[in-house]
Amino acid sequence: MQKLKAWLWLSAGVLIWVLSTHGHSESRWNMTEGVTEISRSVYRLHMLIFWVCVGIGIIVFGIMIYSMLMHRKSRGVQAANFHESTLVEIIWTVVPFAILIAMAIPAARTLAQIYERGPAEVTIEIVGYQWKWQYRYVSDTNDAKVAYFSTLATPPEQIANKVAKDENYLLEVSEPLVIPTNQRVRLLITSNDVIHSWWVPALGVKKDAIPGIVNESWTKVEQAGLYRGQCAELCGKDHGFMPIVVDVREPEEFQTWLAAKQDDARKMAELTNKTWTLTELVDRGEKVYGQFCVACHQANGMGVEGAFPALKGSAVATGDINKHIAIILNGVNGTAMQAFGKQLSEVDLAAVVTYERNAWGNNMGDMVAPLDIVKFKSGQQE
Amino acid sequence: MTAISHEHDHHEEHHGPAKGLTRWLFTTNHKDIGTLYLWFSFSMFLLGGTFALVIRAELFQPGLQLVQPEFFNQMTTMHGLIMVFGAVMPAFVGLANWMIPMMIGAPDMALPRMNNLSFWILPFAFAMLASTLFMEGGAPNFGWTFYAPLSTTYAPPSVTYFIFAIHIMGASSIMGAINIIATIFNLRAPGMTFMKMPLFVWTWLITAYLLIAVMPVLAGVVTMMLMDIHFGTSFFNAAGGGSPVLFQHVFWFFGHPEVYIMILPAFGVVSAIIPAFARKPLFGYTSMVYATASIAFLSFIVWAHHMFTVGIPLVGELFFMYATMLIAVPTGVKVFNWVATMFRGSMTFETPMLFACAFVILFTIGGFSGLMLAIAPADFQYHDTYFVVAHFHYVLVPGAVFSIMAATYYWLPKWTGHMYDETLGKVHFWLSFIGVNITFFPQHFVGLAGMPRRIPDYNLQFADFNMISSMGAFLFGISQLVFLLVVFKCVFSGEKAPAKPWEGAEGLEWTVPSPAPYHTFTTPPKVDGGH
Ligand code: HEM
Ligand SMILES: [Cu+2]
Numbered sequence: 016m017q018k019l020k021a022w023l024w025l026s027a028g029v030l031i032w033v034l035s036t037h038g039h040s041e042s043r044w045n046m047t048e049g050v051t052e053i054s055r056s057v058y059r060l061h062m063l064i065f066w067v068c069v070g071i072g073i074i075v076f077g078i079m080i081y082s083m084l085m086h087r088k089s090r091g092v093q094a095a096n097f098h099e100s101t102l103v104e105i106i107w108t109v110v111p112f113a114i115l116i117a118m119a120i121p122a123a124r125t126l127a128q129i130y131e132r133g134p135a136e137v138t139i140e141i142v143g144y145q146w147k148w149q150y151r152y153v154s155d156t157n158d159a160k161v162a163y164f165s166t167l168a169t170p171p172e173q174i175a176n177k178v179a180k181d182e183n184y185l186l187e188v189s190e191p192l193v194i195p196t197n198q199r200v201r202l203l204i205t206s207n208d209v210i211h212s213w214w215v216p217a218l219g220v221k222k223d224a225i226p227g228i229v230n231e232s233w234t235k236v237e238q239a240g241l242y243r244g245q246c247a248e249l250c251g252k253d254h255g256f257m258p259i260v261v262d263v264r265e266p267e268e269f270q271t272w273l274a275a276k277q278d279d280a281r282k283m284a285e286l287t288n289k290t291w292t293l294t295e296l297v298d299r300g301e302k303v304y305g306q307f308c309v310a311c312h313q314a315n316g317m318g319v320e321g322a323f324p325a326l327k328g329s330a331v332a333t334g335d336i337n338k339h340i341a342i343i344l345n346g347v348n349g350t351a352m353q354a355f356g357k358q359l360s361e362v363d364l365a366a367v368v369t370y371e372r373n374a375w376g377n378n379m380g381d382m383v384a385p386l387d388i389v390k391f392k393s394g395q396q397e
Numbered sequence: 398m399t400a401i402s403h404e405h406d407h408h409e410e411h412h413g414p415a416k417g418l419t420r421w422l423f424t425t426n427h428k429d430i431g432t433l434y435l436w437f438s439f440s441m442f443l444l445g446g447t448f449a450l451v452i453r454a455e456l457f458q459p460g461l462q463l464v465q466p467e468f469f470n471q472m473t474t475m476h477g478l479i480m481v482f483g484a485v486m487p488a489f490v491g492l493a494n495w496m497i498p499m500m501i502g503a504p505d506m507a508l509p510r511m512n513n514l515s516f517w518i519l520p521f522a523f524a525m526l527a528s529t530l531f532m533e534g535g536a537p538n539f540g541w542t543f544y545a546p547l548s549t550t551y552a553p554p555s556v557t558y559f560i561f562a563i564h565i566m567g568a569s570s571i572m573g574a575i576n577i578i579a580t581i582f583n584l585r586a587p588g589m590t591f592m593k594m595p596l597f598v599w600t601w602l603i604t605a606y607l608l609i610a611v612m613p614v615l616a617g618v619v620t621m622m623l624m625d626i627h628f629g630t631s632f633f634n635a636a637g638g639g640s641p642v643l644f645q646h647v648f649w650f651f652g653h654p655e656v657y658i659m660i661l662p663a664f665g666v667v668s669a670i671i672p673a674f675a676r677k678p679l680f681g682y683t684s685m686v687y688a689t690a691s692i693a694f695l696s697f698i699v700w701a702h703h704m705f706t707v708g709i710p711l712v713g714e715l716f717f718m719y720a721t722m723l724i725a726v727p728t729g730v731k732v733f734n735w736v737a738t739m740f741r742g743s744m745t746f747e748t749p750m751l752f753a754c755a756f757v758i759l760f761t762i763g764g765f766s767g768l769m770l771a772i773a774p775a776d777f778q779y780h781d782t783y784f785v786v787a788h789f790h791y792v793l794v795p796g797a798v799f800s801i802m803a804a805t806y807y808w809l810p811k812w813t814g815h816m817y818d819e820t821l822g823k824v825h826f827w828l829s830f831i832g833v834n835i836t837f838f839p840q841h842f843v844g845l846a847g848m849p850r851r852i853p854d855y856n857l858q859f860a861d862f863n864m865i866s867s868m869g870a871f872l873f874g875i876s877q878l879v880f881l882l883v884v885f886k887c888v889f890s891g892e893k894a895p896a897k898p899w900e901g902a903e904g905l906e907w908t909v910p911s912p913a914p915y916h917t918f919t920t921p922p923k924v925d926g927g928h
Contacts, residue, residue, distance in 0.1 A: 043858050046778055046845045061775045068765035075736060076758060082739040083746075083754065088676070094743035094901075098678035107733045108726060115722045118772065123715060125774040130711040145551075174854060176460040184459065185856050209547040210641055212706060212781065216847045221777045223707045225642060226546065227635020230708040247706075247781040247849045249540045251551060252466040255852030 047216050050238045050263075054219030056125045064118060071114075129219075135201035135233060137194060143204075143211030143224035143246070146253035149357075150192050152273065153203070161276040164358060165190050167256045174256075186243040191260035195269035196239050204230045207357065209251060215244035215261055223248060236263045286362045287385040293369065296382055300370025303363045308371075311351060316375040323351065327375040336381060340368055340391055356392065361385040413915050422517070425509035426915065427494045432812075433516050434491030435805075439881075441483030441523065442798075446874050448476035453836075453870040456863050461854055469853035470538035471530065477541030481659065482566045483523050485793065488801045489662040490573045493601050496808065497577060499906040499913060500595045502586025502922045507579035515572035522565035529555035540851060542652065545633035545644040549625045556626065560619045567612040574605035574612075586905070588924035592686070595904050596679070597665030599686050603693045604661045607654045610697070614651040618644065642707050649700035657696045660792065661689060663760075663800030664731060667753045669904070670807050671735050674750035675742030676901035681734040688727035688734075695724045705776045714773045721771035725764070732761050747899075748822035752803035755795055755830050763791030766841065781851075784844025790837045794873075799829075802880065809884070810898045814912030815891030821883045828876030835869025 048058045086092050140151040144164075151162040168187040172178045181187065194200045204213050206224040214221040222232045236242075246257035264272065305314075312318050316327035326332045331339050343364060344356035355364065365385040372379040414420045414429065424430060451472045455463050464472070494512065498505055506512050529536040534553030537543065548556060581602050585594070594602075621644075624630040631637025633644045664685075672679045679685065701709060701717040709717075735757050744750070766788040770776050779785060802825075809817050839862035844850075848859045855863065897907040905924070909917050 043846045043862075044842045047847070057774050057778055060772060061769070061778070064769050064772055064775065068768060072761070072765060075732065075761065079736045079739060079754075079757065082736070082742065083744065086675075086740065086742050086744055088743040088745045092741075092743045094676040095741040096677065097741075098680050098682070098738075100681075103737070104681055104684050104730065104734075108730060111726050111729045115725060119719060119722060122718065122772045122774060126711065126714055126718070129774060129777070130714075174461055176462065180459065180857060182857065185854060209551055210544055214781075214849070216778060219778065221706050221780060225635075225707065227640060228642065228708065244847070245849050245852075249470070249544070249547065249851045251547060252470060252538070254470075255466065255849075255854050 049217040049219050050236050050240070050242065051218050051234055052237075053125070053129055053234075054217060056121075056128065057219050060121055060125055063121065067114060067118065129232075132231070132233075133199065136198035138201040138203065139192065139194070140203045140205070141192075141213055141224065143206040143208075143213070143250070144357075145208050145251050146246075146257045148192075148211075148213070148257070148259060149207075152276075161273065161280050163190055163276075165192065165260070167253075167258055169256075183243065185256065186245070186258045186260070188258055188260045191241065191262040193262045193264060193269060193272055194234075194236065195266040196236055196263055198266060199233060199235050202232045202234065204232065210248050211246045211250045211257070212248035213244075213259060214247040215242050215259055217242040217244075218261065221247060236261075239263050239265055283360055283362065287360070287389065291365070291382075291384050293373070293380075293382045296366045296369040296384075297373050299362070300366035300368070301374070303359065303367040304370055304374075307355065307359070308367065316371075316377075326371055327377060332371045332377050333379060336368075336372070336383065337391070339372070340364075340383060340388065343368060344388075344392070361388040361392075364388045423513065425505070425513050427498050427506045427509070427512065428812075428913065428915065430506075430512050430516050431491045431493075431495030434487045434494060437516075437519060438484050438488035438491060438801075441479050441487070443877065444527070445476050445479035445484055446877065448472045448479065450870060450874050452476065453867040455853055456855070457867040458864065459855055459857055459860050464853070466853045467535060467538060470540075470851070471536040473851055474537045474540055474543075475526070475530070478526065478537070479523070480793070481541060481655070482563075483519075485659045485797045485801070486570065487519060489601075489604075489659075489797075490570075492597075492662065492666070492801070492804050492808075493573075493577055495812065496906060497580055497598055497601060498584065499811075499909070499917055500598050500904055501581065501584060501589055502905050502918050502924065503580060503584030504916060504918050504921075506576050507583050508576045511572050512576055515569045515576065518565050518569050522562045522569070525558050525565075526562040529553075529558050532558070542648060543622075544648070545622065545625070545641050546635075549622050549633055552626075557623070560623050563619045564616055567616045570608050571612050574608035577601055577605045578609075586918070586921040586924050592683070593924060595665070596668035596682070596685055596689075597662065600661045600663075600665030600668075600689055603689050604658050607658050607661070607693055607696070611651045611654045611658075614647060615655075618647045618651065621647070642704075645704050645707060646700070649703045650697075653700040653703065654693075654696045656789075656792070657692060659797045660760075661693065663756070663797050664689060666800045666804040666807075667735065667756050669902075670749050670753040670803055671738050671757075673807070673899050673902040674747065674753070675739050675744050677738060677742040678903075679734070680737035681730070684730055685734055688730045691727040692724060695720060695727075699724065702771060702773075702776070705773050706780050718771060718773040722768065725768050725771075728764055732757060732764070745900075747806075747819065748817075748826055749803045749807035751823065751826045751830075752799045752806065755826070756799045756803065759791055759795030759799070759833070763788055763796060766791065779844065781849055782844040783840045783848045783850055786850050787837050787840035787844060790840070794837070795830075795833050802829075805884070807899070808906070809887050810894035811906055811911050811913055813888050813891075814894055815887050816894050816898060817883050817887040817891060821879060821886070825876060825879040825883060828879065829873060832869050832873030832876055836866050836873055837869070839863075839866050839869075 046058055046061050048055055138153040140153055142149040147164050147166040149162060149164050151160060165188045168189045169185050173180045173184060202220065204222045204224045205228060206226045208226060211224040212221060213224055218234045218236060220232050220234050222230045240263055242261045242263065244259040246254060250257070311323040312326050316325060318325040331342060342352070344354060346352045346354035362385045365383045365388050369382040371377065372381060414424070414426065421429065421433060451464065452469065455469060494506065532555040534555060536555055537559045539548040539552060581598060621632040625632055625634060631639040633639045633641050635641065668679055668685060699717055699721045701713060702721045705714060766784065770779055770785065770788060806817060806822055843859045843862045846858065848855055894911040896910050898911070905922055908922065
């Protein structure tokens with residue numbers, strides 16, 4: 016028995032040591048404390064309940080294991096015959112109830128903090144897509160909206176185990192969300208197709224992105240740095256490949272970044288409005304094609320027999336131009352052809368349609384201008 | 398006149414089962430049907446377990462090795478559906494069929510023809526569900542929770558077969574539940590008042606009401622899906638004025654009571670086994686009954702704790718958080734009562750008792766993580782991570798499944814007339830116990846550290862714990878073959894079992910010989926004294 020007690024104490028000690036040394040940093044064992052007031056109060060709450068559970072566990076399992084060891088028939092013990100005690104039963108109803116109330120109070124306080132709504136310095140709209148995130152900076156001071164997609168940047172060779180994996184395997188994106196430190200950032204979260212969930216543990220934010228509903232959350236990060244997370248709602252085959260990276264910068268740096276982004280957006284607006292020639296569009300379209308279409312339809316426009324249709328001489332690329340635009344904007348349901356309408360700019364959409372109608376000997380000679388796409392889109396919405 | 402002579406001697410040739418395959422096809426005997434349910438459940442357990450091992454094999458190392466993400470999602474979905482509807486629920490129905498009539502002194506179930514039907518539609522439902530794996534577009538790939546619009550607008554065509562399969566399972570469960578209620582109400586032996594019924598009967602009575610209340614809700618939600626997919630309605634389609642959140646409310650109004658359907662009968666089993674091997678009456682019979690009823694009631698008002706992150710208003714979150722935390726009180730009472738039953742008992746540790754003790758400890762650990770999940774602000778961090786996977790597997794595997802195994806060992810001598818091989822039983826227990834903990838304990842850690850659930854691949858920081866977890870899963874999986882061996886050996890050979898093989902066991906089932914005669918209690922036994 017002496018030996019057994021020693022073992023029990025030793026293992027309890029090891030458990031406490033492990034948990035306390037690993038609890039305070041970004042760890043592989045425990046929840047992160049994070050970098051916001053909320054993430055820290057959630058962490059404290061988590062540890063509080065954890066220790067309460069450990070305490071109750073030690074008492075209950077202690078008594079149980081004691082009985083299992085001491086009250087054995089093989090030790091010649093005679094069974095007692097008690098099977099009721101109103102007093103004891105009342106005690107073990109009331110005491111847990113009191114413990115619950117003690118936990119409910121701080122929990123409600125943290126919850127209220129998370130739900131607090133107030134004016135924000137920056138507002139960002141987050142839209143979930145299968146399988147990428149779109150970030151839109153909402154502000155009323157300028158007309159050029161900053162908006163871009165953020166997709167998985169881990170190369171497929173790493174996923175297929177052909178090359179060594181990076182440290183941030185699967186947690187790397189093409190372009191992170193950029194926000195300022197110490198400013199209140201309002202997050203408006205929604206989805207374009209299925210339900211996703213935007214989760215960054217270090218910020219203590221997890222909120223579902225649901226089509227047809229705009230959810231609100233907020234964060235205020237104290238430390239600059241890169242914080243990583245992932246989509247947390249099963250959203251289809253690439254659910255595991257939908258990371259989130261938040262790049263938190265000092266406010267001045269953030270402003271510089273935003274200004275540059277706004278500049279780009281303004282230039283893009285100018286491009287949309289300018290008068291394009293056929294050759295200009297075909298040239299630009301070739302590049303867009305090379306980036307987004309070539310993998311399936313192939314550089315020679317011949318597609319892949321039985322899997323992806325050819326474009327060279329195809330009914331779509333040489334037929335009614337509006338049908339052609341519609342397919343590229345909306346995709347084809349039930350096939351690998353995605354809807355590019357929201358992923359590409361009007362300029363790129365116009366360019367790629369024009370390119371497809373004039374490449375590989377599809378000498379249609381017609382063209383779509385970016386403004387036509389704008390018109391087409393607004394016509395679709397009505 | 399003949400009725401009188403029947404009381405005096407048992408002519409097996411007149412009352413025994415028919416011979417051959419038709420015995421099983423047309424049987425209306427509660428024991429045969431119980432046996433059918435149990436074998437069906439075990440085969441589904443192996444099938445669903447195989448799917449789990451495909452998942453764990455893929456997750457053994459980071460990177461994609463064995464399966465593609467599409468197939469991975471089909472595996473998680475089929476694993477969850479088959480374990481819940483094919484393994485755990487039918488196993489408890491099987492136990493109910495075998496034991497409830499014997500425990501209350503009834504000759505059979507109240508509605509024997511319906512009993513036959515409610516079993517035999519199950520194999521069709523699961524054959525249909527499993528056949529989707531071979532269909533174009535693959536099996537359901539949207540999780541056992543099948544959230545819209547992933548399961549409506551974006552699903553493979555096989556979703557229609559999935560919906561039909563769910564309808565059939567639901568019909569089976571409802572018929573089973575009606576039968577159990579009718580049996581308990583009408584066929585109790587004289588003197589068996591409600592407060593003298595064994596707890597297993599009580600917990601099943603309450604479970605049957607849960608089933609009748611929520612299975613139609615499940616049927617409703619899949620029917621709404623069917624309408625959305627094929628008939629142009631928009632219940633769950635935002636573009637047509639519906640709401641994906643509506644789906645979740647309806648689903649979880651079924652789904653939360655469903656998880657109690659999988660655990661309440663387990664409470665009954667453990668409440669029979671612990672007193673038997675502690676040789677001491679169950680502590681707090683009355684409070685056990687009330688605790689079970691309160692848990693069942695509370696299970697109807699906590700569904701939104703699965704939806705803390707969908708954006709419910711603050712007051713809603715507070716309500717569901719408080720209601721969920723409250724469940725800890727009656728659950729605690731049950732655990733304390735079991736411990737008090739062991740305290741100052743005279744315990745022996747045959748295999749059923751080992752499983753029952755492991756049940757109490759590991760189910761309580763699952764309860765602790767459940768309490769943590771109830772705290773809404775913390776749940777924002779836990780939700781949809783491996784912490785949740787660890788939580789529900791602690792409740793379902795060493796909870797529901799261990800209790801089923803405990804029950805099997807406990808009543809096997811009564812069913813077969815033979816004692817099982819105690820050494821092999823213990824081997825099975827220890828391998829399962831170790832396997833289960835190696836599998837699921839590390840999942841708490843990866844979950845807290847940020848690994849989402851339902852992903853086929855993960856960051857390197859989660860690699861070592863996932864490897865450990867996968868090794869545990871294979872150990873657990875393989876040890877179930879030992880179980881199969883024990884049961885086979887016990888059916889075909891083994892020492893002859895006395896009517897009451899366990900010294901401390903109580904209840905009417907032990908008053909009849911082992912194996913229990915094909916027709917028990919042609920005249921009702923008289924019940925007096927305690928429960
Ligand atoms: C030792 C045996 C088992 C192993 C190794 C195992 C393993 C797994 C794994 C790896 C997952 C996927 C987790 C995720 O990515 O979300 C899973 C999910 C699940 N398991 Fe098990 N499991 C076992 C037994 C059971 C049992 C007995 C049940 C009984 C009801 C069960 C119910 C579920 C459910 C409901 C899911 C969720 C499926 C979904 O995500 O839709 N499992 N299991
Ligand atoms: Cu997603």
